[in-house]
Amino acid sequence: MPIYHNLGTIPAKRHTVFRKPDGKLYAEELVSTEGFSNLYSLVYHCHPPTIVKATDEPYSVEPTIARKKHLRHTSLKGFKIQPEDDFMKSRKPVLVNDDLHISLAAPRKSMTDYFYKNSQADEMIFVHVGSGTLKTGYGKIPFEYGDYLIIPRGTIYQLEFNDENNRLFIVESFSPIRTPKRYRNEFGQLLEHSPFCERDIRRPQDLETFDEYGDFKVLIKKQGLIYPYVYGTHPFDFVGWDGYHYPYAFSIHNFEPITGRVHQPPPVHQTFEAHNFVVCSFCPRKYDYHPEAIPAPYNHSNVDSDEVLYYVDGDFMSRKSVEKGQITLHPGGIPHGPHPGTVEKSIGKEYTQELAVMIDPFRPLMVTDEAIAIEDPDYFKSWQENIE
Numbered sequence: 001m002p003i004y005h006n007l008g009t010i011p012a013k014r015h016t017v018f019r020k021p022d023g024k025l026y027a028e029e030l031v032s033t034e035g036f037s038n039l040y041s042l043v044y045h046c047h048p049p050t051i052v053k054a055t056d057e058p059y060s061v062e063p064t065i066a067r068k069k070h071l072r073h074t075s076l077k078g079f080k081i082q083p084e085d086d087f088m089k090s091r092k093p094v095l096v097n098d099d100l101h102i103s104l105a106a107p108r109k110s111m112t113d114y115f116y117k118n119s120q121a122d123e124m125i126f127v128h129v130g131s132g133t134l135k136t137g138y139g140k141i142p143f144e145y146g147d148y149l150i151i152p153r154g155t156i157y158q159l160e161f162n163d164e165n166n167r168l169f170i171v172e173s174f175s176p177i178r179t180p181k182r183y184r185n186e187f188g189q190l191l192e193h194s195p196f197c198e199r200d201i202r203r204p205q206d207l208e209t210f211d212e213y214g215d216f217k218v219l220i221k222k223q224g225l226i227y228p229y230v231y232g233t234h235p236f237d238f239v240g241w242d243g244y245h246y247p248y249a250f251s252i253h254n255f256e257p258i259t260g261r262v263h264q265p266p267p268v269h270q271t272f273e274a275h276n277f278v279v280c281s282f283c284p285r286k287y288d289y290h291p292e293a294i295p296a297p298y299n300h301s302n303v304d305s306d307e308v309l310y311y312v313d314g315d316f317m318s319r320k321s322v323e324k325g326q327i328t329l330h331p332g333g334i335p336h337g338p339h340p341g342t343v344e345k346s347i348g349k350e351y352t353q354e355l356a357v358m359i360d361p362f363r364p365l366m367v368t369d370e371a372i373a374i375e376d377p378d379y380f381k382s383w384q385e386n387i388e
Contacts, residue, residue, distance in 0.1 A: 003188075003198055007139050007207040008240030010044060018044060031154060031245050033176060039152075041243025043137065046211040051232040053215060062224035063093040063101065067367040071331055075379035076371050078104050078310070078325030079167065085109040087159055088116065088219060088226070091170060094371035095308060095329060097363050099276040101172040102308065104325075104370075108164040114217040115235050117156045121172040121221075124272065124279065125149040126252075126357055128312055128325065130166030134159060137238040138246045139204030146312075146355075148271070150177055151247045156218060156235040167325060169310050169357060175275035193258075196271075200254040204246055210234035252312075252355065257285035262293050266358065280358040284314065286351050296346035299337030305360045306331045314353035321382075328379070332364060340385045 011018040018026045027048040032040035043049075076094060083106040084090040090107040101121075110132070131144040134151070135158045143149055151157055153176075171177075183194035190197045212234040220227045250271075258268040269280035287295040307330040316322045330336040338346075 003201065003203070004242070004244060005203050005246060006240070006242030007204060008044070008209070008238060010042070010240040010242050014042060020046070026239055031243075033152070033245060038176070039244040041138075041241050041245040043241040044239050045233075046209065046237040046239060047213075047233040049233075049235075052229060053232045054230040056228035056230075058225040058227045060224055061088075061091075061221070061226055063096050063366075064369040065096075065366045066369045066372045070329075070364065070367050071333055073331070073334070073336060073380040073382075074329040074367065074371075075376040076327040076329070077323070077374045077376060078169075078327050079323070080374040081106050081370075083108050083164070083166075087111050092370040093368050094327065094374075095365040096368060097361060097365050099174055099361060099363055100274070100359075102327075102359065102365075103170040103172070104327075105166075105168040105170055107159070107161065107166050107168070110160040111158040112160075114219055115156050115158055117218060117220045118151070118153055118172065119220050119222045120153055121174050122153050122177045122274070123149075123151040124171040124173065124177055125151065126169040126171075126310070128167040128169055130161055130163070130168075132159060132161040132166075134247060134249070135236070136204065136247055137236040138241060139207040141202060141204055141247060141249050143249055144251075146252045148250045148252065149247065150250070150272075152176070152245055155247055157247070171279070171359065173274045173277070177272050177274050177279075180270050180273050180278075195256045195258055195268075196250065196254055200250055202249040202251075204248070207238060207240070208236065209239050210236045212237070252281045252283060252357070255281040255283050257283050259286050260288060261290040262288050263295065263297060264288075266360070269358065276363055277359055277361040280360070282309075282354055282356040282358060284351070284353045284355065287346075287349050294343060294347055295349050295352070296338045296343045299335050301335040302330055302332040304332060305362045306365050307336070308359040308361070308365070310357040310359075312355040312357065314355045316352075316354050316356070329365065329367075337383075339382060 027045040029043045081104045087107040090105040093103045095102040127147045134141040216231045218229045271281045272279040309328045311326045
């Protein structure tokens, strides 16, 4: 998110002498993306971020693919994912391709005895159930129901939960997650027609410096493997930082829907974009106000993209028997649309209370073994009418 931010203490000039009270130098680190050509932050550590005491053998968390090629409307019962104490073990990838991995998680316990870093993917964690605090060296971000947590690649973090009832919808993006370009002017400021603005972005606050030696376990993910590292100093030893590269939060409840006289297409709900996929937020809104408008979405042929919808809350006028945590996958190549009877039923409706997250990948998704275990095998039949 291209907003300049800084916390803590930093020197007046970059790459200059910056000393601790005892006269020793702080350790400067440039955290940059796309080489030196895109967003970056300068971080000042109490100790060099390179002090590694031990490493262990990596282990695989690569998704196991059940259907590499897939052409059938699919529904997954997301809340059937069983809770697990450990955050990392609770993450279950369900739909994946080379651009993104979509996972579900139901962690019960906070990350207290280790830290985690995704070294090659930005993470978008949507908080469906639960609350707590995202902790990083950049500072703290409290989170609750409806929050998107955007954690850029290379960020070491911990999640602290307030209780044991948590449900997360997680997207790992192998390209940067950004706000849509059409929402921003040439200086990066969100425009007046954007459905949210900088006031809605919650940046890290309450920077706490941990100037500590010890054994600090950091799990680092790269290319489907977890590499266990033990660092000799606390990962959150930032004394100060500034720049454009840092985690932030945005609540889906602060998305202001764009409406019109007739049905508006999904791009008006777009919230984030990355290479080869977009993220949209479907929020409570007034329906179309043309006197003969049909609020229910029209049938649509997915020619160029799959469509994933994660149902969060409320009633969905275009779907029958929708439940919280359900995921529908409508693959590219075949049409989908409202269920029988829902079009006529929608006429005259003035508003909807639906809440959902949609992802449109532009390359086909593969279905994992974890997804098969929570699949509704008859979902593709749900458009059938009472015909002989």
